[in-house]
Amino acid sequence: MMFSNEEEKLARFRDLTEIMAKAPRQETPDGLTGRIMARLPERKATVRRLFRTPVFATDLTFGFRRPVAKTECAFYFLLIGFFYFVFGIILMIGLKSMTANLPVTVWLGIQPAFSLLTALCLIAIGVGLYVDGDTAVRVARIGTLLYAVLIILNGWIGIVSTHVPVAAFFSTTFSTAGVMMAAFLGIAVKHYTPEPISSQGVHA
């Protein structure tokens, strides 16, 4: 049987569907909520549940399970920014002492500056999120994407330009770690919520 559209199909059964739509709703038994609450089992502390317990909004197995507040989102950017800052300082000092008498490729030479610049940008975004989350979240979104692209590009150039297996290995490792951090920040920004997160708001 062919019908031109949904309404036509449903119109054939209007007499039945009207009875269904108008049928009075059955009242729930008295005290149903109380009986359910009384039967709720105690939540046992298992190792699995321990990892899922949202101390932060983070779930170690499935990413963020609930909205990320602006302070938390800012914290993640500041944390990763701080990581790059320390990493940049170590590279700067390390490279100077290690390669004092060796020729350094252009790529290797700019790595400390690259790390410090990344740190600066991430910290700036973190501060921006903390001060004015709603405005900064758009910048954070673009910044995270740019960060991911630059990390991949930097890693690829490192592999191509160094021709040293150890350097290529480290370049790949740091790029992979960088991409994972970018993904983490991306998820945090995606779950960003400008509103305060608390159960009080729900009860109000």
Add this chain to the structure above:
Amino acid sequence: MAMDQKIDAEIVASILKGDVQSYTLLIEAYKGPLFNLAFRMTGSYSDADDLTQEIFIRAYQNLHQFDQDKKFFTWLYTLGINLIRNHLKKKAKDVAHHTTDQQFPEPQTKGDASGEGDFPSEESMKRLDENMRRLPVDWREAIILKFYQDLTFEEVAAITGDSLSAVKMRVYRGLEKLKQLMEVAKL
């Protein structure tokens, strides 16, 4: 029918943090529709009562599995539908035999919520309920969710985990069969 998705997610997060009392908010919000779903599916008031309790307890036990990016009511309904299906399978007999404790709802007010038209007669509702229970379970649940629970085809598909076309097919085949059964009953 559903509470705001974000509010639901916040309540769930609050419960997972240990605020068990927040669960009453979810029970209060969804016990009515779920009880009616169970009642329509089983035709038994006491079975619907037990099933509604079971659904909420099972939901509580598995709350950590709920993906907070999705709708809580869809997740709860999916869980509910599965429990109801299992219950009907376990009983393995026609629920039409359960008329002993069956209570057909009495109209509380005259006219529907919109104020248009009259309530269908008790006789026609009773006949429809009886014929409804003669439909295969998957057809029946699709019709109940669509017309008694007033959900969209998309929501029904999300709950049952079937494709949209499969849900529509079940609904229309079910309605067709119901129409035939109702006409036979009139004779």
